[in-house]
Amino acid sequence: LPVLIFIIFFGSYMVRLRWMAGFIAAASYIIAYQIYLVQFSDLTNAQIALYSFVAWMTLVFALLAGRMAEWNNRINYIQRLTIKKQGEIILAEKEFLLKEVHHRVKNNLQVILSLINMQLRNVEDRTPEIQLKDIQSRVLSMSTAHQWVRQQSNFSMINLSKFSNGLIDNTRSLFDIEESASQIEIDEAIEIDIEQSIPLGLILNELLLMNRNLFGKGKLNFGLKIHKQDEHIEVVFQDTSPRSFADFVLSQELIETLADQLDAKIEHRHDNGNRFRLTLKISN
Structure with missing residues (x-):
């Protein structure tokens, strides 16, 4: 046994x-x-x-x-x-x-x-030239999003800090901005997916275009803060212009449409300058 x-x-x-x-x-x-x-x-x-x-x-x-x-x-x-x-x-x-x-x-x-x-x-007339450059800037913002996605190992997420700074650099280059008084604070760890990055990039681009038009040719003067709070992103864009963003009807309509697409909340007020605030929930 x-x-x-x-x-x-x-x-x-x-x-x-x-x-x-x-x-x-x-x-x-x-x-x-x-x-x-x-x-x-x-x-x-x-x-x-x-x-x-x-x-x-x-x-x-x-x-x-x-x-x-x-x-x-x-x-x-x-x-x-x-x-x-x-x-x-x-x-x-x-x-x-x-x-x-x-x-x-x-x-x-x-x-x-x-x-x-x-x-x-x-184009010889100044007005069509500005309008075409505005369109060019919008297309370039979408192209930048796809460029950043292609350069990363993760093909669905984009680093928001690098993407936003890339948009600002594009605006400076496209409009020959020599004088820029900008204060930028963006959390470097924030990442968003490609579906959110394109409309958000277009919104940031419109804010830059309005700022450039408010302060004249060759100038940018703004403050940009992007921070993450829990599962939300808060974007704050402000300047010291005596004119309001509300004067730019097309840009306002475009921003509202894009915000609806993102299901984001937007606030704008003008008090010794423009202050634009956007709150967006990050997609999982």
């Missing part, structure tokens, strides 16, 4: 041992116990033979069971490895396709910008 218990216990863990060493150890134990029974027990030869048969058969069955368990584990391992490799391939293809989509969208927007530039070269 002790031998049988040992063999069964050993067989259940056979898969974790080296087969040859485990088999030799079990066989040696059985042989040694048989010698002990022959030499020192009162059992008859028939009883010893019966015990030997049962012991060896138990060892063989334990060996086969362990072998089958090992084969099953190998098959499961190969299946898990195959699934993992397939998942990696699918993920790589998805990332490639997303990158390609953002790249093509950005290229299409760049084509639009080039067409606007061509039109600007043929």
Whole structure:
């Protein structure tokens, strides 16, 4: 009985041992116990033979069971490895396709910008030139969002600090801003998804356009603060202009439409300058 218990216990863990060493150890134990029974027990030869048969058969069955368990584990391992490799391939293809989509969208927007530039070269009147540059600025803000997404490993999220500073740099470059009195405070850890970044970028772009128009050609004078509070983002844009943002009807309508799209709350007041506040819930 002790031998049988040992063999069964050993067989259940056979898969974790080296087969040859485990088999030799079990066989040696059985042989040694048989010698002990022959030499020192009162059992008859028939009883010893019966015990030997049962012991060896138990060892063989334990060996086969362990072998089958090992084969099953190998098959499961190969299946898990195959699934993992397939998942990696699918993920790589998805990332490639997303990158390609953002790249093509950005290229299409760049084509639009080039067409606007061509039109600007043929415009002599100042008013159409300003209007075309405003349109160009809006298209550029969307292009910037896709550019930032394509440059990151995460194709759905954008760092809001880098994105906002990129929009400000675009405005300075596009309108040849030489004089800029701006105070910018943006939490560097804030990230938003691409669906929120484009309308939010357009809102920031409209605020910059209105500020530029209020302070005249070649100037920007504003304060921008973007902070995260729990699951919300608060954007505060303010300046010291004696004129109100309310004078810019088109920009106001565009901002309200984009805010509705974001399901964001906006507040604007003019008291010794403009103060615009937007509160937006971050998408999960």
